[in-house]
Amino acid sequence: MFAVAARHSSYSAAAAELCVTQAAVSQQIRNLETSLGCRLFVRRGTGMVLTHEGRELLPFVEQGLAQLERGLSQLTQPDAGPLQLSVLPSLAARWLMPRLWRFAESHPHIELRVHPSQQLADFAGGEVDLAIRYGEGSYAGLHSELLMSDTAFPVCAPALVSRLQLVEDLISLPLVSGPEYAGVSWANWLALSGHERILSQCRQLTVDDGNLGLEMVLAGQGVALSRSVLVADLLRQERLCRPFATELVPHHRYYLVWRPDSSRLDDIAALRDWLKEEALQGRE
Incomplete structure (x- = not known):
């Protein structure tokens, strides 16, 4: 009743909206004021306006009612599906x-x-x-x-680690990667590691899905430039190894x-x- 009376600045208008008597609204407001120990409304002309205390209380009451309405709607709405x-x-x-x-x-x-x-x-x-x-x-x-x-760095199967003692050893294995995106490419990684000159001697294989490239590498068929998020579990499980420390930071x-x-x-x-x-x- 408090929020409705505050919105209308009138006990009688609040009573009409709530389908109760004006006396009932007035009594409920008095009970609330007695409980709080302060006045919430004062009469001004033919209406009732909020006191300073009433104005401070109103936003919290409105938020509480809105939250209650939202909770009730969750119970009454039909199943929204997955x-x-x-x-x-x-x-x-x-x-x-x-x-x-x-x-x-x-x-x-x-x-x-x-x-x-x-x-x-x-x-x-x-x-x-x-x-x-x-x-x-x-x-x-x-x-x-x-x-x-995430970051990006080369990964390979454990069986290939011994063949990758130096970055130059990448020349002997297929380099697997996805399409260049957000700055992640073998060209950029090799440049960061100071070995961009060997790119022209490397064999590269590009796949549209990084997961497909990892499947090839898990089978021991090359070295992937992959993202840390995608290979973290495989590294922990020792199904993949990280032969070099240099890593790219994607855009x-x-x-x-x-x-x-x-x-x-x-x-x-x-x-x-x-x-x-x-x-x-x-x-x-």
Whole structure:
């Protein structure tokens, strides 16, 4: 009643909206004032206006009511279906999917559908609720938060490490990489390591999906210039080795992106927080 009376500056108008008597509104306001130990309204002409204390209280009351309404709407809305997550195929295969069971275990009430795709998520069409994008973090009309950064460096199968004592030894093996993006290329890595002159003598193989390149390297068929996020688990498992310490810092980073007016903000927040926690643990 307090918020309605404040909005109308009138007990009688509040009573009409709430379908109660003016006396009932007046009594409820008096009870609230007695409980708080201060006046919330004073009469001015034919209306009732807020006191200083009433003006300070009103925003908190309105926020509480809005939160309550939001919670109730969650209970009464029909099933919104799975939460749609768009992610690059390589990141999905090498980073997300091996961890996703932990999200399902900790959030059994959220059904998640993963869309591995190289294409930008279509938020306008309502096809995606949350996306992990690799870029600069600025997306018109969308909210974004940094998820994690990465670096790029060569990796190979353990069986090939003995053949890579010097950077020049790369000449003897196929160099695998994805299309140059965000400054990640063998040319840039070799320049950073001070050996750009050997590039013309190297055999290069470019694949559209970084995950496919890693499969080739896991089979011992070359050396990949890969991102740290994609190979961290493989390095820990000793399925891959890192023969050289030099690493590139890409121009882009991984961002979580969603519509600020989405109807699934609570579920998005739960998934966002879990993803950020997983990314943080991966850096420890």
